[in-house]
Amino acid sequence: MSSALSHDELEAYFALRTAGDRLQRAVTGQLREHGLTEVQFSVLATLAAEPGGLGMTDLARALVVTKSGLTYQATQMEARGLVARSTSAEDERAVRVELTPAGLRLLAEVMPGHVALVRELLIDRIDPTALATVRDALRQVTGEPRNSRSGPGATER
Amino acid sequence: MSSALSHDELEAYFALRTAGDRLQRAVTGQLREHGLTEVQFSVLATLAAEPGGLGMTDLARALVVTKSGLTYQATQMEARGLVARSTSAEDERAVRVELTPAGLRLLAEVMPGHVALVRELLIDRIDPTALATVRDALRQVTGEPRNSRSGPGATER
DNA sequence: AAAGATTGACTGCTCAATCTTC
DNA sequence: GAAGATTGAGCAGTCAATCTTT
Numbered sequence: 001m002s003s004a005l006s007h008d009e010l011e012a013y014f015a016l017r018t019a020g021d022r023l024q025r026a027v028t029g030q031l032r033e034h035g036l037t038e039v040q041f042s043v044l045a046t047l048a049a050e051p052g053g054l055g056m057t058d059l060a061r062a063l064v065v066t067k068s069g070l071t072y073q074a075t076q077m078e079a080r081g082l083v084a085r086s087t088s089a090e091d092e093r094a095v096r097v098e099l100t101p102a103g104l105r106l107l108a109e110v111m112p113g114h115v116a117l118v119r120e121l122l123i124d125r126i127d128p129t130a131l132a133t134v135r136d137a138l139r140q141v142t143g144e145p146r147n148s149r150s151g152p153g154a155t156e157r
Numbered sequence: 158m159s160s161a162l163s164h165d166e167l168e169a170y171f172a173l174r175t176a177g178d179r180l181q182r183a184v185t186g187q188l189r190e191h192g193l194t195e196v197q198f199s200v201l202a203t204l205a206a207e208p209g210g211l212g213m214t215d216l217a218r219a220l221v222v223t224k225s226g227l228t229y230q231a232t233q234m235e236a237r238g239l240v241a242r243s244t245s246a247e248d249e250r251a252v253r254v255e256l257t258p259a260g261l262r263l264l265a266e267v268m269p270g271h272v273a274l275v276r277e278l279l280i281d282r283i284d285p286t287a288l289a290t291v292r293d294a295l296r297q298v299t300g301e302p303r304n305s306r307s308g309p310g311a312t313e314r
Numbered sequence: 315a316a317a318g319a320t321t322g323a324c325t326g327c328t329c330a331a332t333c334t335t336c
Numbered sequence: 337g338a339a340g341a342t343t344g345a346g347c348a349g350t351c352a353a354t355c356t357t358t
Binding site for chain 4: 055
């Protein structure tokens, strides 16, 4: 039982959704120039910090995408030589995804423009003192799905 | 030139994207139960506040969607009887979209659950005093201090 | 020529089902 | 049976091109 959202609450909700949408649109457009989708970029960025590679499920969870969606993207990226998939030695079920040198190179090529864009569209528009507040508040939002309710996780059926 | 993003800045960026993604996923899933996509829900909500109806371009701009995407959704919704399209009397080019009684009814039916979900996933997780800060900060990001509806839109090429 | 809107081809993604290995 | 991953069907959305009216 929850009452209607107050004006401020509604505004906050809209602001979040709109800000997220706008940022996403801009980023997507820029990445497109490099032939990358957003998920692909996230894959590159995430794997760059994981020299040992990652399992598909773990990677999917980290990126908040479905496993099948990740498989699709991984196939595209592998065909382009950006990542390599290999079956794990210990667990024959598991597939480990790793960044190739080409993938790392592309990431390095894309990163500066990406950072500049995020700075221009997001960081530079938020008061530095407010930034920490925003970050902390949004972290609470991403925090694990609260008990009692059907967790809105990206779990596949 | 812009330097790399600091840790805090990166975290803020990441938090925004992740929070937006999670919220979107949860909302999408819930709306699906009513056979609505997110855009369709936004159409209902927006038109409910516009008794006179809206032109396709204006509506698309308000929703931050492309015109062709909106046309697609409008077709689906019209087939389902949720909205009605009619050519404007003054301008033969313009199409006015309006909510039907059935559309209004469905909106009323969906709204409570939607509000509850947003409250649970977003509002209740943010400290009330921080909420205003977050709202204001994100408003800066969307880049429209003017409250007129002439926001920089998703104009089609 | 410009503005409003739609259409068609194509992509990315989700869901449900399947296969394999544990 | 459960976990890791993939496949195939189908939907929502983008882009480019087109049509009509101004």
